[in-house]
Amino acid sequence: MIDIKNVSKTYDDRNRGRYNALNQVSLHVKKGEFVSLVGPSGCGKSTLLNMIAGFEKTEEGMIEVNGEKVKGPGPDRVVVFQEHGLFPWLTVLDNVAFGLKQKGMRKKERHELALEQIKAVHLSKFAASFPHQLSGGMKQRVAIARALVMDPAILLMDEPFAALDEQTRFILQSDLEEIWGRTHKTILFITHNIREAVMLSDRVIVMSTQPGTIKKEFNVQASRPHSIGDPLIHHLERKITDELADELEKVVKGEMGDDYRIKKNHFSGPSSDSMGFGI
């Protein structure tokens, strides 16, 4: 479905000079797969997503979607942005129908299709509202509906739930899992949140920074729907956290100097040998 081969990308930055955002990244995502990318900030995961979406040019290597080279943005790969990106001057209904309008669909037809998707994300009551009247979670639901109405083969999600509060995020995660189970879209999901990645994905890809490369892959072989109580999920979450700790240290050192060190498994309370006083 998505084929990424030896993709590299360099940026000219005023402060940092030329730097490698991505270095020889190769990745294959199968049809219907839910893949998450996790990594510290600046590891190039958003850059990779933008390149798949066609917002940024590929300089080296190549990205193919369905066997075709990515040339620019298109309705077959729809992005759900972190800041929803809804048009404030359009109602929820018109926002969702915007993509269909561009396809030249008639008003009645596109409104029907849009309403169907709005219903699927449980917002029928708000079809005539404007985005500013909705909460953050609702806006993100509209963004998802707007993406799904295009019936894309691939959903690209760039930290879609990062700006939401914990409860809302939790609900949206399970909704997304449900949507994925129903539609079998190929989803590439970017997140900072390791639990979110493990909970949602079939495969979690850990990226390292400076330069951005793929460090390790984890297959999540838990049964669907994933549950927090599953020991396998817990185990994976822990393993990924450890894997990322090294990367985080690199980032922090880069920002704050060499004397900073993240202490692993260090807890400066009473030592674990002591059974406490109450016994």
Add this chain to the structure above:
Amino acid sequence: MGYRIFNWGWKFPSPQQTFQAFYDGFTEGPLWGAIVASLRRLLISFAISIALGTTLGFLFARYRFLDQTFGFLVVALQTVPSIAWLPFAIIWFGLNDTAVIFITTIGATWTMSMASRTGIMNISPIHLRAARMMGAGNGFRMFYQVMVPAAFPHLMTGIRVAWAFAWRALVAGELVARGVGLGQMLQDSRDIGDTATILCIVIVIAIIGTLSDHLCFKRLEDRIMLRFGNIK
């Protein structure tokens, strides 16, 4: 009488005289004709300058090269009072309507183009990306479906300022040009020393300016701001 503390003599009209001038002007005089003629010129040049200004602003926002060369020129032109172009206009077009419309247009275009440039440059890139992704393309459809509405708050400010600028330029131009109009009427009244009519016209100009701003633009702006969710 209280209003004649400074003893202006005939140089300043009494309220009664002014009212009389209003009455005469509207019932039998040329006031209606003058207002209609002035508004016609104003609307023509206003329409031209809004279209021209928005297009220019779009081009400046889109092409860096243009912005860095002509963009600077526009800032410079904006500081020139449009009446300064009148001598040119008279040489090119003569003392007629075209000359007045020309300087009125010039008076409003630059402000409009600066406002639309700022508006379009401040569109959040995420909206442009989202629109391109959904197939809005890069041409005219993108322009009127995304860029214009996204830049609307800025455009609206530009339109209001442009309206005020056009009004000023128009009256200034009409003072010199021949024909029918509020400016010409001012000039004619000065020639015959009819101060009541002069004051009456000044008041008419102020009222039309305020009313049009309040009834048209302010309402439109408020409605749109409400949609965008930034209620002031």
